[in-house]
Amino acid sequence: xxxxxxxxxxxxxKNGEIDYYSYIxxxxxxxxxxxxxxxxxxxxxxxDLVQNVFISFxxxxxxxxxxxxxxxxxxxxxQNELKMYFRSRKETVSLDESIKTTDDEKISLPSDxxxxxxxxxxxxxxxxxxxxxEGYSYEEIANSLKKPLNTVRTIIRRARLKMIKxxxxx
Amino acid sequence: MTKLEKxxxxxxxRLETKKTISQIISQLSGWLIFILLSYFFVSVxxxxxxxxxxxxxxxxxxxxxxxxxxxFFETAYIIYEETPKEILFLAIVSLIIVILFTLTFIKNFxxxxxxxxxxxxxxxxxx
Numbered sequence: 188x189x190x191x192x193x194x195x196x197x198x199x200x201k202n203g204e205i206d207y208y209s210y211i212x213x214x215x216x217x218x219x220x221x222x223x224x225x226x227x228x229x230x231x232x233x234x235d236l237v238q239n240v241f242i243s244f245x246x247x248x249x250x251x252x253x254x255x256x257x258x259x260x261x262x263x264x265x266q267n268e269l270k271m272y273f274r275s276r277k278e279t280v281s282l283d284e285s286i287k288t289t290d291d292e293k294i295s296l297p298s299d300x301x302x303x304x305x306x307x308x309x310x311x312x313x314x315x316x317x318x319x320x321e322g323y324s325y326e327e328i329a330n331s332l333k334k335p336l337n338t339v340r341t342i343i344r345r346a347r348l349k350m351i352k353x354x355x356x357x
Numbered sequence: 358m359t360k361l362e363k364x365x366x367x368x369x370x371r372l373e374t375k376k377t378i379s380q381i382i383s384q385l386s387g388w389l390i391f392i393l394l395s396y397f398f399v400s401v402x403x404x405x406x407x408x409x410x411x412x413x414x415x416x417x418x419x420x421x422x423x424x425x426x427x428x429f430f431e432t433a434y435i436i437y438e439e440t441p442k443e444i445l446f447l448a449i450v451s452l453i454i455v456i457l458f459t460l461t462f463i464k465n466f467x468x469x470x471x472x473x474x475x476x477x478x479x480x481x482x483x484x
Contacts, residue, residue, distance in 0.1 A: 203471030205373055206479070212362050212369075220361065234361055241365045242372065 197253040208248075212241055215261055222262075226269060236272060240264045304350040312346035315339060370479050377472050388458040391451050398448035405441045 191199075191210060199207040219240055224233045243264045244251075251260065305313055311332070318328045329339040425432075 201468075203468035204475060205369070205472060206475045208369055209362070209366055212365050216359070216362050216365070234364070237361060238365050238368060242368055245369050245372065 193257045194253040197248065197251060197257070200248055201253070208245060211244075211257065215257070216241070218258075219261060219265060222265060223269070227272075232272070236265075236268050239268050243268070304353055307353055308346050308349060312342055312349070315342045316346050319343060370476065373472065374476050374480070377469065377476065381469065384458065384462060388455065388462070391454045391458060395448060395451035395455055398444055398451055402441060402444045402448050405444065409436065409439050 191207075193211070196207045196210050216237060220233060220237050223236050223240075224230075227233050227236070240261065244257075244261055247264075305316065308316070315328055315332065318331060319325075323331070325336060325339055325343075328343075329336045332339060332342075334342070
């Protein structure tokens, strides 16, 4: 039997001959499986995602224009499925969990070490930390450094992290 | 065929079986409901039409063609006035819906028949 073109297969499926969908499954499963496997590494989850991709394509086949190539459309579905997969696996914080704010963070380092650690910081970070240690609020530091409040928060957070990192090293 | 391909196809067939069955059931029930509704509205309409007093007048004037011709518009107006318009409207709407259902069924008949054949074959082979 002469090999059927994708558009003929789609036409037949649209006409109710859904057994022709096996041609599409056979033709593209390996390709899609390999692509997803490279991204996920896990066999079970790859299997599930491949299944979802073909089910989604089947659901959309009625509206699919048979003149268009199948492969890019399938890969678009793969991208969406992967996006959904990674989104669902994103770590979330429970509402009950207490979230540490920058203002509450406290670093307890010996005062002798602090002087040494401050030296390694850039001037901007050093200034911000100095003002903070003098009891100025974030807003006041922002006004003093003429920077937006969130930038000041970032500067201080980075300075703290840098100090902790260097303290751990020593 | 690999195990994964078999799994995919099984899911597709399951999905299609559910979809086709629900489609057939909803179409058939919709068709039946509107057939019954149109039967009801048409019979109520006809019952009211047969009770028109105009028929008696019409009977007497149809004997004389000249009289009938002279009073044709007046008689037609009286018939129009006496017609129960709401029921006529409902009867026409339900009849149109029945016709639409029938046309859709005729249009999709080949597709549904193909689907049922393929699904039947698949589930028979699985047993």
